[in-house]
Amino acid sequence: MLKVYQRRYLCGLAGSSFFACLLLSSASLNAAQLQPHKAVYDMRLSSAQNGVDIADINGRMVYELSGSVCDGFSVDLRFVVLSFDQVGGRTVTDLRSSYFEAPDNSRLSFTYKTFIDDLLTEQAQGTADHQASKVDVDLVGPDEKKMSFDGPIMFPLQHLHSVIDGAASGHQFMVSLLYDGSVTGEQLFEASTVVGKKLADPLDPRTDRVSLPDVLGTMDAWPISIAYFNLSDQAKGEQVPDYQLRSVLHENGVTRSMNLNYGAFELEGALVELELKPVALEGRCERPSANGQAGSVSGEVQLSAPER
Template sequence: MSAFAASFRALSVAAVLGMGFAAFGALAAEAAGVPLVPHRAIYDMKLGEAADGTGIAALSGRMVYEFSGNSCDGYSVTFRFVSRFEDESGLAQVTDLRTSSFEEPQSGRYQFLSQTYIDQDLSEETRGTAQGSKDKLKIGLVKPEEKKVDINGDIFFPISHLKAMIGAATKGQSFFEAQVFDGAETGDKVYATSAVIGATQSGADSAGEDNPVAVERIGAAERWPVTIAYFDPKLDQGGEVTPVYQISFLLYENGVTRRLVLDYGDFKIEGQLKDLVVYPMTDCQ
């Protein structure tokens, strides 16, 4: 089941629930006006669909995402996803993905740490920093090995990408493309992403399978159904390219997300919002 652990490392996006990257130039200036609310969100995770041959009989887990900061002081994100897989023979495995990051929009600097534990043993660790400019990203890795990598292009870090996407949604845009980096996997990979943004929803908000008390605490009116597909540029040989994975969610104008679906092609994981703590906003000094 180690392949599943590798897949979860790819989630440090954004994950899922952050989703994005530190842009530079016009996009960064446009995104700066989007206020995000500091919060801690807890999601119960379960197996949605699994195709024949995946070997997955059951999956359950919990995901905790915590966000704080502002555009002047920087943004801190901690993320933990503990999941229990069971295969068709009854063999079980517990995967514990822990990530933390600090993003500084003013300087274009990003720090990241990602650790994967399998049955309580540390299996993988990625640690490093990245420095962005208008047309280049400079990555300095400490783990899994020390090395430096330069990648050309305008590349986003998670929170600034989220803000730019919300900015696009408020303008009525239905499609948003970006190159993104979050330090996932080996810490030196940039993904090409395509986000499809649905029509604006406002007014009464149905909780559905989510906790209605937590949904009420979100405190934002406008929201959009969003699906982001992540592509590995190294696999693009021309023609149609299949995404490595997709994430679908309901995105609120203050950055909170719910109704999660993580789609890995041959299996899906669904997440329901079970608790939400909203912290006071902090102003730039």
């Protein structure tokens, strides 16, 4: 039973995670500027429903964002948890993921692997490309497969941009279609986001156990709640989210004070290490245009799928 829960709650976390994870359908073009950073979170079990065969969970998540508006952004995530059942049995689940989003949001390249007790139990590798009104997915591992999803679909960091821009514009509720390549790469998610009132004190520590950089005190921050629904699930009746994320989100993309609710149990995440890296771009960057001449790309990021 414990391994069933492990597989369910970790499979979709790495990409849509708040980053994915974190990540969200605003048309605003405020274009939040993400700051490369490395964040480490200690995770622990905060509550479990009666009858759930989980006595305790603890672990650590490491999330690293690198890149720039001109070159695109990469995310590397490692999430290792140790779980105990009611009779003392233990399970180690190790989720490893990495993905890259092109600077114009046109392509997502991704790799996901999940190990349970050192056994590879799930993996996905491939690319996803935005077309005018759909996303084409090309899976290359472990099996080759092509598929398409229709609609105004976002990739994880594109989604994160839209949540930040929406919050800055006063949007309190947003619904987005999200593809992140997680689980087996065949899942499409709906992310329903609720944004709370902007924090009067952006450095309110809450569950964090680290001295937060002063620069975060000059940046807006909001409490957010995101429910992730697996649209590939064919279950009938009222749909419930696969999981729900509650956190504090800063305008530069840093996430902290994390709570993950999987229905049967909840995990609490405390930020224990944060390294802010320099922002590589301020202003504009030069790129070759279609006719071979140098052209400029603004530091703003398109929030909708590019027309082709």
